[in-house]
Amino acid sequence: MAPLLRVSGxxxxxxxxxxxxxxxxxxxxxxxxxxxxxNGAGKSSLLNLIVGLLAADGGSIMLDDREISSLPPHRRARxxxxxxxxxxxxxxxxxxxxxxxVAASYGAGLYGDAASDWxxxxxxxxxxxxxxxxxxxxxxxxxxxxxxxxxxxxxxxKLILLDEIAAGLTEPEVERLVAIIKSVKADHAMIWxxxxxxxxxxxxxxxxxxxxxxxxxEGPPAEVMDSAVVREIYMGLKAxxxx
Amino acid sequence: MTPMPTRxxxxxxxxxxxxxxxxxxxxLNEGILRxxxxxxLLLTMAQMWNLLAGYAGLVSLGxxxxxxxxxxxxxxxxxxxxxxxxxxxxxxxxxxxAVAAIxxxxxxxxxxxxxxxxMWVFAEIIGAFTMKSQAVGGTSGVPLATSKLIDFDxxxxxxxxxxxxxxxxxxxxxxxxxxxxxxxxxxxxxxxDLAAMSVGVDVRHNRFIAFxxxxxxCGLAGALSFMGNLFIAPLAAFDVNWSVYMMFIAIxxxxxxxxxxxxxxxxxxxxxxxxxxxxxxxxxxxxVGLGIIAVVVMIVAPRGIWPALRDRLGVRLLDVHRAAPRPxxxxxxxxxxxxxxx
Numbered sequence: 001m002a003p004l005l006r007v008s009g010x011x012x013x014x015x016x017x018x019x020x021x022x023x024x025x026x027x028x029x030x031x032x033x034x035x036x037x038x039n040g041a042g043k044s045s046l047l048n049l050i051v052g053l054l055a056a057d058g059g060s061i062m063l064d065d066r067e068i069s070s071l072p073p074h075r076r077a078r079x080x081x082x083x084x085x086x087x088x089x090x091x092x093x094x095x096x097x098x099x100x101x102v103a104a105s106y107g108a109g110l111y112g113d114a115a116s117d118w119x120x121x122x123x124x125x126x127x128x129x130x131x132x133x134x135x136x137x138x139x140x141x142x143x144x145x146x147x148x149x150x151x152x153x154x155x156x157x158k159l160i161l162l163d164e165i166a167a168g169l170t171e172p173e174v175e176r177l178v179a180i181i182k183s184v185k186a187d188h189a190m191i192w193x194x195x196x197x198x199x200x201x202x203x204x205x206x207x208x209x210x211x212x213x214x215x216x217x218e219g220p221p222a223e224v225m226d227s228a229v230v231r232e233i234y235m236g237l238k239a240x241x242x243x
Numbered sequence: 244m245t246p247m248p249t250r251x252x253x254x255x256x257x258x259x260x261x262x263x264x265x266x267x268x269x270x271l272n273e274g275i276l277r278x279x280x281x282x283x284l285l286l287t288m289a290q291m292w293n294l295l296a297g298y299a300g301l302v303s304l305g306x307x308x309x310x311x312x313x314x315x316x317x318x319x320x321x322x323x324x325x326x327x328x329x330x331x332x333x334x335x336x337x338x339x340x341a342v343a344a345i346x347x348x349x350x351x352x353x354x355x356x357x358x359x360x361x362m363w364v365f366a367e368i369i370g371a372f373t374m375k376s377q378a379v380g381g382t383s384g385v386p387l388a389t390s391k392l393i394d395f396d397x398x399x400x401x402x403x404x405x406x407x408x409x410x411x412x413x414x415x416x417x418x419x420x421x422x423x424x425x426x427x428x429x430x431x432x433x434x435x436d437l438a439a440m441s442v443g444v445d446v447r448h449n450r451f452i453a454f455x456x457x458x459x460x461c462g463l464a465g466a467l468s469f470m471g472n473l474f475i476a477p478l479a480a481f482d483v484n485w486s487v488y489m490m491f492i493a494i495x496x497x498x499x500x501x502x503x504x505x506x507x508x509x510x511x512x513x514x515x516x517x518x519x520x521x522x523x524x525x526x527x528x529x530x531v532g533l534g535i536i537a538v539v540v541m542i543v544a545p546r547g548i549w550p551a552l553r554d555r556l557g558v559r560l561l562d563v564h565r566a567a568p569r570p571x572x573x574x575x576x577x578x579x580x581x582x583x584x585x
Contacts, residue, residue, distance in 0.1 A: 051441060053437070053440075053441070072440070072445075073440040073441060074440045074443050074444055074445045074446065077440070077441055077442055077443040078443045082442075083441045085437075085438070085441075089435050089437055089438035089441070090434075090435070090438070091430065091431045091434035091435055091438060091439070092434055092435070093430070093433075093434050093499070094427075094430060094431065094434060094564070095564060095565070095566075095567070096567075097565065097566075097567035098427060098430075098564065098565055099431075101427060101565065102427055102428060102431045102439070102442055102444065103442035103443065105424040105427060105428070106424070106428055106442055106443035106444045107442045107443035108443075109443075111424065115424075116565075116567075116568050117568070119567075120567065120568055123567075129567075132567035133566060133567050151438070151442055152442075154442075155442050155443055
């Protein structure tokens with residue numbers, strides 16, 4: 001069976017700075033790929049390239065065997081890419097319900113009762129149903145993070161792309177968010193950029209390591225997290241454990 | 244959030260307003276009728292400016308160009324075809340919309356203040372060309388060549404009916420549009436275009452539609468306004484004060500609401516009539532009064548007077564926001580919300 005997502009030779013540079021250097025990987029349906037790397041490694045840029053917020057200099061992005069690298073972001077979203085941003089990007093003057101309804105209407109292409117029923121289901125799944133009529137701009141951080149996930153989920157995506165969605169949360173809040181993410185994992189493929197190792201281990205099937213825009217390692221979570229390469233480039237430790 | 248008024252209440256209000264507009268010319272004198280026509284046309288223009296700025300997030304300082312295009316299109320077409328100007332009214336919004344559709348391509352590459360200023364510059368350039376062009380009367384302007392075909396016994400009532408009809412249709416159409424999924428998409432673009440495109444909204448397309456509709460509405464209202472004067476000149480048609488007035492009315496009343504411009508136009512004209520009428524002050528003092536009101540409102544109620552009143556009184560008239568379905572309709576996953584607490 002063809003992979004859901006196939007990224008081949010993806011490249012992007014801003015002058016001298018390389019944010020994606022011939023990156024290739026595949027993702028199967030229902031699989032969760034964790035992405036780690038130090039700040040500036042090109043993790044968010046990789047997501048931006050996949051969803052179309054950045055135009056690639058070279059390489060290809062195939063979703064369901066269809067080349068999407070030349071399509072605008074809204075077309076990619078409608079084809080099944082749901083994105084949650086590192087810094088929450090709500091529609092601040094719309095209610096929580098309306099925020100998710102936009103994604104249900106445009107991303108999932110639902111109308112009328114089908115759109116509102118699906119929106120409420122998503123809000124229930126993400127624990128936001130009791131705050132459905134609150135303005136999104138007035139939400140605390142944890143609810144903004146949930147709303148990011150709710151918007152991505154409401155568009156009925158094939159692939160959810162999460163960018164440090166747990167960053168800035170307290171440990172109990174991270175646990176709640178991980179529980180939500182795990183609850184929908186069976187039905188969706190995911191790419192999750194995160195700096196919280198235990199959160200990533202709890203959900204990821206594989207982990208990909210980026211450094212200076214290059215893929216330096218890819219493999220099972222335990223193996224990757226314990227590797228000397230990760231210890232060296234991600235935590236600044238040499239192979240012998242000396243900083 | 245208070246539930247929206249039912250469709251029946253809104254329909255009843257619309258019927259009453261239609262009856263009032265239909266009957267007003269038989270009760271009001273010509274002077275008041277002319278003032279009411281002016282109010283209604285400026286209200287339509289402000290609603291159109293509000294559609295673009297308040298719902299699509301594009302602040303235009305050059306909407307006078309659409310007023311001018313609509314008005315000149317009406318005057319010239321009516322003259323060429325030698326027919327009563329009312330019959331060629333559809334030309335005005337069509338020309339304004341066509342101009343908007345063409346300039347959207349370069350202008351949409353600009354954002355925020357750059358877009359606002361580019362609109363103003365475009366309006367000034369077209370205004371300067373018009374003043375140089377003798378084919379459209381140059382700086383002297385042109386009279387309505389077919390005014391002899393107008394029945395002046397019914398001219399003021401007809402103008403009032405047209406303005407009233409246009410205003411009602413505009414508000415009804417905007418309400419319908421903003422409560423549709425297109426309207427929701429438009430508001431999402433206004434709030435955060437990056438997030439909007441990431442959930443499937445075609446940002447450029449939505450803004451384009453709002454821009455063209457806004458231009459068309461201003462073109463038609465502008466054509467009616469100058470038709471009422473029976474004369475058009477570039478200094479009046481391309482006057483930046485058109486945009487200033489639209490902005491004042493929408494921002495003071497409540498930008499991003501349909502009720503705000505209605506309240507704004509009442510304040511705008513109410514102040515003018517009181518200051519220049521009973522108080523006997525000059526037009527300059529009227530502008531000073533407008534400025535003071537603008538400053539005070541922006542400090543006390545930055546979102547405008549209507550949103551502040553609405554929140555205090557809990558009144559919802561033409562609210563375009565959607566309330567979440569109540570639990571009975573939403574009980575798809577019983578107990579699902581218990582999975583995640585907090």
